Structures are given as structure tokens and as C-alpha cells.
Amino acid sequence: MNLFDLSLKLNGFPIKEARPVLKEIQILNDEKFKNYIENQRTTIVNYHLKHNPFYQSLFKDAQFSTWNAVPIMTKRDLQHPLVNRLSEGFSEKNVYINKTSGSSGDPFVFAKDKFCHALTWAVIQDRFGWFNLNFNSSKQARFYGIPLDKKGYYKERFKDVLSGRFRFSVYDLSDATLENYLKKFKTTRFDYINGYTSAIVQFAKFLEQRNLVLKTICPTLKACVVTSEMLFEDDKQLMEKQFGIPVVNEYGASELDLIAFQNPQDEWVVNSETLFVEIIDADGQVLPYGEEGRVVITSLYNKAHPFIRYDIGDIGILSKESTFQKPLLQKLIGRSNDIVHLPSGKKAAGLTFYYITKSIVEDDGNVKEFMIEQLDFQTFKIIYVSNQELSNQQTKTILKEIENYLEKGLYIIFERQPRLKRSQSGKLKQFSSLLNKI
Known part of the structure; x- marks a missing residue:
């Protein structure tokens, strides 16, 4: 049945x-x-x-x-x-x-x-x-x-x-x-x-x-x-x-x-049958295939409620191989509000921190999960679940990589927890910034 x-x-x-x-x-x-x-x-x-x-x-x-x-x-x-x-x-x-x-x-x-x-x-x-x-x-x-x-x-x-x-x-x-x-x-x-x-x-x-x-x-x-x-x-x-x-x-x-x-x-085939997906720049102009920008989506059939040129809050790239009938998502970079704002004025994707720490802390299988919070312009907290605390050498390596990828002078807090805090739905947000709450 x-x-x-x-x-x-x-x-x-x-x-x-x-x-x-x-x-x-x-x-x-x-x-x-x-x-x-x-x-x-x-x-x-x-x-x-x-x-x-x-x-x-x-x-x-x-x-x-x-x-x-x-x-x-x-x-x-x-x-x-x-x-x-x-x-x-x-x-x-x-x-x-x-x-x-x-x-x-x-x-x-x-x-x-x-x-x-x-x-x-x-x-x-x-x-x-x-x-x-x-x-x-x-x-x-x-x-x-x-x-x-x-x-x-x-x-x-x-x-x-x-x-x-x-x-x-x-x-x-x-x-x-x-x-x-x-x-x-x-x-x-x-x-x-x-x-x-x-x-x-x-x-x-x-x-x-x-x-x-x-x-x-x-x-x-x-x-x-x-x-x-x-x-x-x-x-x-x-x-x-x-x-x-x-x-x-x-x-x-x-x-x-x-x-x-x-x-x-x-x-990664984009749904072109019931949605129309565009990538736009900061000024709202449509970008050509292959360029990174904000993901904007139109629901072609929803008559009850308008979702027309709706900025979903994500950053992505449509492949240069895309066609009108078969758009291809080359990369989904993350949410537009998940941006690292640094003291120098530099900006970076929040997932930069994730990439930096991921290969290091997971290398020996000790660390189960981790997430990063930006507390203020200079301070970041790496919260992790592990069998044992990170060694001094591991934390030094992470700090060095952060300097290489981002900039010097950042203050990093390492906090070990028995489990990570998930949303009520059970999702895990890998990077979050508290700057908009300050």
C-alpha cells in the first residue's frame, strides 16, 4: 500500500x-x-x-x-x-x-x-x-x-x-x-x-x-x-x-x-522545474556562472505566499557548465551572516576557521565534534568534544594556522565540553558570530 x-x-x-x-x-x-x-x-x-x-x-x-x-x-x-x-x-x-x-x-x-x-x-x-x-x-x-x-x-x-x-x-x-x-x-x-x-x-x-x-x-x-x-x-x-x-x-x-x-x-543539480535560482552581488546585480554571490530563489508555483527573488541567506556559486534547464551548484559556501569580522577590517567566511582546525584536531580521532563562536572582533572560542584535552602542541599548531589564514593578534579560547549544543531541531551550527548581538 x-x-x-x-x-x-x-x-x-x-x-x-x-x-x-x-x-x-x-x-x-x-x-x-x-x-x-x-x-x-x-x-x-x-x-x-x-x-x-x-x-x-x-x-x-x-x-x-x-x-x-x-x-x-x-x-x-x-x-x-x-x-x-x-x-x-x-x-x-x-x-x-x-x-x-x-x-x-x-x-x-x-x-x-x-x-x-x-x-x-x-x-x-x-x-x-x-x-x-x-x-x-x-x-x-x-x-x-x-x-x-x-x-x-x-x-x-x-x-x-x-x-x-x-x-x-x-x-x-x-x-x-x-x-x-x-x-x-x-x-x-x-x-x-x-x-x-x-x-x-x-x-x-x-x-x-x-x-x-x-x-x-x-x-x-x-x-x-x-x-x-x-x-x-x-x-x-x-x-x-x-x-x-x-x-x-x-x-x-x-x-x-x-x-x-x-x-x-x-x-549537484539545481531544481529548475519549480524554482528559479540566481546568484547576485552585494548591489543586487545578477552574476555570471562561476562567480560567488548571494543565493536568490523564486518559487514559481506558490500562490498562497510570495517567495519571489527571495534572498535565502546563503552564499554559493553556479558552475560555468550550467544551462538554463540544468543549472549546477558548484559550491555552497555557507550562510551570508556567517562572516568573520577581524580587527584589521578584513572579512572571511566563517568556515575558514572550520577548515583550519578540522584537519588538525581530527587527525588522531581524539576530537569527536567541534564548533567555533566569535565573541567579539578579536576573540574566538573553539568548543570541542573529545576523549582527551587538546595538547599544547595541537593548540599551538591551530594558533599558527589561524595567523597564516587570517591575521595575527587574535585571542583563541579552547573549551572542552561533554557534548555540543544543538538547536531544538537537532542541527549543529559549525560557526556562529555574536557580533550582531553585542
Whole structure:
């Protein structure tokens, strides 16, 4: 029985109607596809200009003229009551409602009309199908957080049953807990792993310490799909080695759709069917393929709520090999608010610290996880979980590398903790700056 499709139908999401629409888009040739995108962009802008007073207030011109003149939306623009942002004909009773995780510092509640949400699931099912995974029949090992309140907890557990998945909590990643997770893999015919990158990496390290390959324990495994957090190349290699299956990088946003998904050829394919993705500079100008900038996304089908030229808060690059129909994400660098501001005035990506410390502190397997906080312009804290404290030599090496990569005169605090603080959803933020809170 197709329980997953049935659950979508019972909630009013017309998945059977959405799939043919997606297929019709996918069979278009290059020229017709470009026309489709341009027409759909115009259609969604004009729809919201006609039916959405909130969007009208953001739009400076009374009429839609050229695409580049369409205003760029930010998350802070959307921090108003949802009822004030919905289009005419939509209410909180006839839309899909959810909220963002708040990892960008600007959380908000959003809505999708039900057909748009069904299209979202059609795209997700299509991409997972690249690896012969079926939401109605494939068993998922899910490394995610879960609400701790009674109602939220049982709601998620019920959804797990309908979706054919078993949830492994990411709040406790001790060896004893991971040992129990391993036992579950021995007795369950899982088809794939899905969840937060950092938690799944921890499971791979656990297997490495025991010299185990997961596919020999659970032969039915086909793939591992990681999401929500940065995937580093050496972590990917570790997971593929210890799991014995392909590791697939997913990039998505709850308020939009699945944004990009790696195919079996290891290309990070951007969703061009239901989204239009642009890379822009600091002045809002569209950058050519191959250049780094802010990721701006348009939801082509959401009539309930406008997400048009929406600055998602990420920094990325579209490959020079991209086409209108098949854009390729070359690199996702991180969140635009995860920027290191140094005393000299220099700026750097927050992940610079992560790259500097990662190879050093993980070299001997002592350090399990770590994260970096910027406390003020000169002070940074490296918080880590380990079997033993970092040696003087290790901390000296890290300090030297920080000088090489960034600048001299920075004050670094090393703090060992029994576990790292995750968000309520279970995500791990690898770098965070407190400067905007000072």
C-alpha cells in the first residue's frame, strides 16, 4: 500500500495531479524550457501583484516590467503575522503552514498552497528515484531531531510510520547510543540513510573506530542522503568508506523546495522545474556562472505566499557548465551572516576557521565534534568534544594556522565540553558570530 502518497492525499496535497505537471516540464527542449521559465516568472509576479497586498507593498512599480527590476525579498521582510502575508482566497485553514528553523537568525512562519506543496514532494520523490529509492516502499534510517513535547513527539512518530522510516535521535551521540543504533541496522532492512550531516558523520567515525562497513551489516542499503548542514569532502569520503554506499548531498529550504540534489554522476543539480535560482552581488546585480554571490530563489508555483527573488541567506556559486534547464551548484559556501569580522577590517567566511582546525584536531580521532563562536572582533572560542584535552602542541599548531589564514593578534579560547549544543531541531551550527548581538 502506498502509505506515503495516501498521507499526502489525506492532508489535501494532490500528489497524483502534481506528478504529471512535473513530467511535462521535464520533457521540454532547451528553447521551450527557457520560455517556460520566463512565462512562469511573469505569471507568479503578476499573480501576487494582483492578489497579495503584502507583496504589492514591497513592489515599487505598479506593474511588472523587467525581471531585474523585481525587488529582492529578505527574511526580515517576512517577519510579519502570516495572515497579513497570505494572498486573497487563502487562509490558515486551506494552506500548508510551517516555520523556518531560524538558523539564519531570522525565523518566520510561512505558507504554501496545497498544489505547490504537492509539487515539492513530486520533485523530492523524483530526485530520490535517481538512486532507486521510493518513499512508498523504501525503508529510511532517519538521523533527525524530534519534538520533545508529547503532542509533537507522537505526531512525528506517526509520520515516521506512514513514511516507512525509523528515527534515530541526534541529541545523544555517545558511543553507547551509537552501539544501539548499530544493533538496529543489524536487524532492519534499511534502504537508505537520511538526515543531518554532522550526526551521520559521527556514526561513520564510530564505525571507523570499530573497523566496520555498514553495508556488510545491512546489505540492503543503497545510499545515504545528507542535508541541512555543510558536507565537507573528507567527511563524504569517510562516510562512503564506512557505509559502503554513495553519499548524496541535498540542499533545500522548508519554505521553498528541494533546491539542489547530487545525481549519480556526482553533479549537484539545481531544481529548475519549480524554482528559479540566481546568484547576485552585494548591489543586487545578477552574476555570471562561476562567480560567488548571494543565493536568490523564486518559487514559481506558490500562490498562497510570495517567495519571489527571495534572498535565502546563503552564499554559493553556479558552475560555468550550467544551462538554463540544468543549472549546477558548484559550491555552497555557507550562510551570508556567517562572516568573520577581524580587527584589521578584513572579512572571511566563517568556515575558514572550520577548515583550519578540522584537519588538525581530527587527525588522531581524539576530537569527536567541534564548533567555533566569535565573541567579539578579536576573540574566538573553539568548543570541542573529545576523549582527551587538546595538547599544547595541537593548540599551538591551530594558533599558527589561524595567523597564516587570517591575521595575527587574535585571542583563541579552547573549551572542552561533554557534548555540543544543538538547536531544538537537532542541527549543529559549525560557526556562529555574536557580533550582531553585542
